[in-house]
Amino acid sequence: MKRYAEGSISAHIHVAGPVSYPVYVIDGENPLMIDAGINLLGPVYVRDLEKILGDPQRLHYLLMTHSHYDHIGAMPYLKRKIPNLKPGGAGRIEDLLRKQSVIDYMTNLSDIQRDMFSEETGDEDVTIDFVNLALKLAEGDTIAIGDYTCVTYEVPGHTRDSLAYYIPEENILFPGEAIGIPEGKDAHDVQAEFLTSYSDYMNSIERMRQLQPETIAMGHGWIFTGDDVKVFFDTSVEATIRHRKCLEEYLDNADGDAEKALHEMIRVEYDEKGTIYQERNAYIANLRAQVSLIAGMKEYC
Numbered sequence: 001m002k003r004y005a006e007g008s009i010s011a012h013i014h015v016a017g018p019v020s021y022p023v024y025v026i027d028g029e030n031p032l033m034i035d036a037g038i039n040l041l042g043p044v045y046v047r048d049l050e051k052i053l054g055d056p057q058r059l060h061y062l063l064m065t066h067s068h069y070d071h072i073g074a075m076p077y078l079k080r081k082i083p084n085l086k087p088g089g090a091g092r093i094e095d096l097l098r099k100q101s102v103i104d105y106m107t108n109l110s111d112i113q114r115d116m117f118s119e120e121t122g123d124e125d126v127t128i129d130f131v132n133l134a135l136k137l138a139e140g141d142t143i144a145i146g147d148y149t150c151v152t153y154e155v156p157g158h159t160r161d162s163l164a165y166y167i168p169e170e171n172i173l174f175p176g177e178a179i180g181i182p183e184g185k186d187a188h189d190v191q192a193e194f195l196t197s198y199s200d201y202m203n204s205i206e207r208m209r210q211l212q213p214e215t216i217a218m219g220h221g222w223i224f225t226g227d228d229v230k231v232f233f234d235t236s237v238e239a240t241i242r243h244r245k246c247l248e249e250y251l252d253n254a255d256g257d258a259e260k261a262l263h264e265m266i267r268v269e270y271d272e273k274g275t276i277y278q279e280r281n282a283y284i285a286n287l288r289a290q291v292s293l294i295a296g297m298k299e300y301c
Helices: 039-053 075-081 091-097 100-111 198-210 227-253 258-272 280-297
Strands: 002-004 013-016 023-026 032-034 061-063 086-089 142-144 149-154 163-167 172-174 181-183 189-191 215-217 222-225
Touching (some): 013 039, 023 039, 039 100, 061 075, 091 100, 100 280, 189 227, 198 227, 198 280, 215 227, 227 258, 227 280
Parallel strands (some): 032 061, 061 086, 172 215
Antiparallel strands (some): 002 222, 023 032, 142 149, 163 172, 181 189, 215 222
């Protein structure tokens, strides 16, 4: 089965925030939240935490899947609102947030959507700024939530710092964007998200597939269960191979000129076809990384 990321997944696992930027709350003795969406939605996450936990101050852990603005954006806001909150993720997140240029870039990407979420944000201060990570997580690290455990897996390829979280008691996987983003109104396709390494990305998909999760709670849009988990893994691999071939074709037609290939892809794949739902500026930033990556893997005369 596949459905939008909203409501409850089980008696103790719930979705907060909108379908476009869902975060996942695991209730228990030490409640845990996975990802922090964009900063503009900080107030929405807090309101949803109140509904789910009764008191947002009960939230004990906040774990990030990777360092992109739409997965760590509300972390500073949540830390200000919940002072005892323990943020966690790859140590590189902390290193990046020390750079004002990174904070400015994240803020700019988020502000493009400010009109869309103005009612949700209101007059709240949702500034992105530096946050110390209480937990610098790596492969095999485990966090106790009470009756549940949350196991960390390093799954690079989308970013160098991508982490997936797995709760064996519920056989549920939270991959962030390490296996792509479901596309289309019925999630019939996958937007391939390898940005730092094609081979690492494919290996990470296979590692997560081997966990044989019953449920995948995606970083954007959808939750998959049962037979649709296998379908999604298969579709993700096929889409990744297809996207690499597409990148190579554009590069070949541009005689290896990465910038020319990039602009032609934007014009045709995003502007003309209109089948990509990712915000345009974020799409361009990711595509630029992919074109550069594949260009570096090929030889041009």
